[in-house]
Amino acid sequence: MSETKPPIIWLNVMIFTLTFLVAAIGAPVYAYLVGFDWQQGLMLLAAFTYCGMSITAGYHRLWSHKAYEANAVVRFIFAIGGAFALQNSILHWSSDHRIHHRHVDNNDVDPYSAKRGFFYSHIGWMLREYQSHRYTDYSNCRDLQKDKIVMWQHKYYVPLAIVTNFGIPLLFGLWHGDVWGALLLVGVVRLVLSHHTTFFINSLAHIWGEQPYTDKNTARDNGFLAFLTFGEGYHNYHHIFENDYRNGIRWWQFDPTKWLIRTCAWLGLASNLRTCPEDKIEKAKATMMLKRIQNRLNQGPDQSAMLHRVEAEYEVLIQKISEYYATKKQMLEARKKELREQYENLEFVQHYQEVKAKLEQQRRSWKLLTSQYA
Numbered sequence: 001m002s003e004t005k006p007p008i009i010w011l012n013v014m015i016f017t018l019t020f021l022v023a024a025i026g027a028p029v030y031a032y033l034v035g036f037d038w039q040q041g042l043m044l045l046a047a048f049t050y051c052g053m054s055i056t057a058g059y060h061r062l063w064s065h066k067a068y069e070a071n072a073v074v075r076f077i078f079a080i081g082g083a084f085a086l087q088n089s090i091l092h093w094s095s096d097h098r099i100h101h102r103h104v105d106n107n108d109v110d111p112y113s114a115k116r117g118f119f120y121s122h123i124g125w126m127l128r129e130y131q132s133h134r135y136t137d138y139s140n141c142r143d144l145q146k147d148k149i150v151m152w153q154h155k156y157y158v159p160l161a162i163v164t165n166f167g168i169p170l171l172f173g174l175w176h177g178d179v180w181g182a183l184l185l186v187g188v189v190r191l192v193l194s195h196h197t198t199f200f201i202n203s204l205a206h207i208w209g210e211q212p213y214t215d216k217n218t219a220r221d222n223g224f225l226a227f228l229t230f231g232e233g234y235h236n237y238h239h240i241f242e243n244d245y246r247n248g249i250r251w252w253q254f255d256p257t258k259w260l261i262r263t264c265a266w267l268g269l270a271s272n273l274r275t276c277p278e279d280k281i282e283k284a285k286a287t288m289m290l291k292r293i294q295n296r297l298n299q300g301p302d303q304s305a306m307l308h309r310v311e312a313e314y315e316v317l318i319q320k321i322s323e324y325y326a327t328k329k330q331m332l333e334a335r336k337k338e339l340r341e342q343y344e345n346l347e348f349v350q351h352y353q354e355v356k357a358k359l360e361q362q363r364r365s366w367k368l369l370t371s372q373y374a
Helices: 010-033 038-064 072-085 090-102 118-122 148-155 157-176 179-202 223-228 235-240 256-266 278-297 304-336 346-373
Strands: none
Touching: 010 179, 038 072, 038 090, 038 157, 038 179, 038 256, 072 090, 072 148, 072 157, 072 179, 090 148, 118 179, 148 157, 157 179, 179 223, 278 304, 278 346, 304 346
């Protein structure tokens, strides 16, 4: 006897289907017959960016993960942008996302479990009432229910979504002189791009990419997806260090959401930016490398000697990492508290330099030893 499928959510089916068809067929036909100019293209990019970063910097890192704090002006701007992105209210989005992180890959609980396939995790989970109770139970977001802007947006989400999705393109079209072109490009095309690039994080970012920090879930790091999603593509890092305001932790990794949050902090609009301790990041990466090597060597004959060597080098590396970051912390505390007698103590400074040099040497040794398995 086949399992009965949950009822179809026809409103979502119609919205996703009609907007996609209009964007895929209507916009190209209009471009051929009438044409779009650079101003319309620039407005499309601006609206897409506003929607995208309202989700990444607002819905995701600010409200879902409390990775930083923002003042009321920034929160209001993100709340309007989230309605413009048409991805449900802050409260509901954050509740779903917290469930996802707590029960990632659990097909029975994770709202968009990647283990149920690409289509389901990308969009299918929104087309049927798989977990209708989620629209009434927000017990995992009691903290957000204390935020007046969150609750205001939740209460008036539908009118806000209608006003922004029709009003912003319409106002631009009236100013520009091409209302239909604005409704197509800034309205529908922008919405479809915003939807599916965001949905890629639930689907592709759990299927396509590398796992440098953990393999305890399906999340992947993917630089190309980071480019499409304002930095959210470094998803393997995010799932192990979810409260870090950064997803791309290296200076060269494309993460404009991180840059926006940092800029807001410089301007006094954001504070308490949370980051994961560097030693935990380095240890997680080394541990994942060790696990990968163990899996490969255990499958080959006569690899016990090499495996023993790798494991020994790993233990030394972890020890050196702990020693270095503990010493570094002492240095920073001494500087912060202006303990000049300790900070300027020659022996203390020399000890720090020696510990640092030993770690660098061990890093090189580890990299050389494991390079063939990278």
